[in-house]
Structure formats: structure tokens, C-alpha cells
Amino acid sequence: xxxxxxxxxxxxxxxxxxxxxxxxxxxxxxxxxxxxxxxxxxxxxxxxxxxxxxxxxxxxxxxxxxxxxxxxxxxxxxxxxxxxxxxxxxxxxxxxxxxxxxxxxxxxxxxxxxxxxxxxxxxxxxxxxxxxxxxxxxxxxxxxxxxxxxxxxxxxxxxxxxxxxxxxxxxxxxxxxxxxxxxxxxxxx
Numbered sequence: 229x230x231x232x233x234x235x236x237x238x239x240x241x242x243x244x245x246x247x248x249x250x251x252x253x254x255x256x257x258x259x260x261x262x263x264x265x266x267x268x269x270x271x272x273x274x275x276x277x278x279x280x281x282x283x284x285x286x287x288x289x290x291x292x293x294x295x296x297x298x299x300x301x302x303x304x305x306x307x308x309x310x311x312x313x314x315x316x317x318x319x320x321x322x323x324x325x326x327x328x329x330x331x332x333x334x335x336x337x338x339x340x341x342x343x344x345x346x347x348x349x350x351x352x353x354x355x356x357x358x359x360x361x362x363x364x365x366x367x368x369x370x371x372x373x374x375x376x377x378x379x380x381x382x383x384x385x386x387x388x389x390x391x392x393x394x395x396x397x398x399x400x401x402x403x404x405x406x407x408x409x410x411x412x413x414x415x416x417x
Contacts, residue, residue, distance in 0.1 A: 233334065237269055238415040244300060245278055245307035245330050246417070252308040253320050266300055274299025277372055277412075278306040279331040280320070287328060288314040293338055293361060293370060293410070303332055331416035333372050335359065338408035346401040353382045358409040362389050362400065369393035373412055 233241070244261075251258045263271055276299060277291025288310035292302060307330065311320040320328065338361055343349040353360065356377070361370040369392040371385065379385045387397035399405060 231269065232413055233269055233415075234267075237267055238332075240266075240270065241300065241303045241332055242330055242415070242417055245303050245332060248304040248307040249280070249311045249320070249328070249330070250325055253311055253322055253325060258304065258308075261298075261301060261304065263298065263300075266298075270300040271298050273297065274302050275335040275337075276302045276306055277333040277335070278303060278310045279333065279372075279374075280310050281329045281331065282324065282327050286317075287324075288317050288320065290314055291333065291335075293335065295337070299334065329417050331374075331414060333359075333374070333412040333414045336411045338410040341407040341409050343407065345404075349386070349400065349407065350382050353385075354409070355380060355382060355385070357411060359412060360385070360389060361408040361410070362386070362393055362405045363408070364393065364395060364399060364403060364405040367393045367395060372414075374414060 248258055273295035275292045275295045277289060279286070280288040290306045290309035290313060292306065295302070341352055343352050357373060359370060359373045361368060369389050371389050371392070376385065379388055386400045390397050390399040
């Protein structure tokens with residue numbers, strides 16, 4: 229990751245995410261983004277995930293693995309998607325807004341992780357540091373580095389990532405899926 233965001237840039241993104249989520253949930257039009265008022269870091273292409281929690285429980289999480297638009301726009305888009313489009317949850321309701329906490333993860337570009345076999349893969353993973361992407365053909369899934377807090381065992385982490393991808397839990401042991409790693413700069417309300 230180039231430079232870390234300043235505290236003010238983080239606050240700006242959190243405000244933008246909250247505004248986007250609240251407008252979307254209320255069915256209001258989102259005000260246009262004033263690119264000229266943003267810092268170069270917020271205008272630069274960026275990939276982000278926006279995670280919504282309520283009383284410590286996941287309420288929605290959507291993001292992108294590759295930078296394809298300005299970071300500020302990416303955060304706004306994923307805040308709306310996390311609130312309304314995460315297929316694991318019903319859309320956020322207006323009465324829930326005050327109880328929702330927003331976390332933003334800014335991702336580094338994913339890099340391929342070369343490994344010989346399942347045991348080698350386990351030794352190359354860096355728990356609590358790397359986010360992991362598994363890809364097998366058209367199937368792909370990721371866990372942000374924060375997921376290590378809930379699933380600290382690397383074998384279990386990969387099993388669950390396979391399930392998330394729609395595959396058997398032992399796929400990473402029996403096949404040789406592509407593995408990519410990335411890091412995040414994470415901040416929250």
C-alpha cells in the first residue's frame with residue numbers, strides 16, 4: 229500500500245459510507261461526489277470492503293478485490309451494497325441505522341501465493357496479516373485478514389473459505405486452487 233490514509237481521510241470515508249448507507253436505506257438520492265474537494269489518496273483508484281455490524285454481529289459485507297474506480301466512490305458503492313445487497317442478510321431497515329457500526333478495509337493489490345502442496349500452503353499463510361483469496365475455475369472467495377480473529381486455525385480458515393466459495397471444505401487439500409494474498413488498512417467508527 230502506498231501511504232496510509234490520514235486520520236482525516238479515514239474520517240471522511242467513514243462519513244461518506246454512513247451518508248451513502250443512510251440515503252440508500254431511506255430511498256433517497258445520493259448527492260454527487262465532489263471529486264475536487266477530495267485528497268489525491270481518496271481520488272486515486274482503490275479497492276475496499278465495507279463491513280456493517282450490529283451489536284458485534286455481522287450485518288453485511290461487500291467489497292472489491294481490485295481497484296477500478298476512485299477509492300471514495302468505491303467506499304460509497306460498497307456501503308450501499310453492504311446495507312441492501314448482501315445475499316446473506318435482509319436489507320438494512322431504517323430503524324436499524326443508529327445501531328449499525330461501519331468498518332472500512334482498504335486493500336492492497338492481491339498477489340499470487342506460490343505453494344507446492346497443502347502443507348506448504350499452511351506454512352506460507354500469515355494469520356492476522358494476510359487476507360486470502362481462493363480461486364478454483366470460476367469459483368472464488370475471500371476472507372479479510374480480520375476473519376483470522378474468529379477463525380485463527382489456518383486449516384479451519386481454509387476449510388471455511390472453501391465452503392464460502394461453494395466447494396467442499398477439503399478442496400484446498402485435494403486440489404491445487406489458486407491462492408492470492410493481500411493486506412488491508414482497516415478503520416471503523
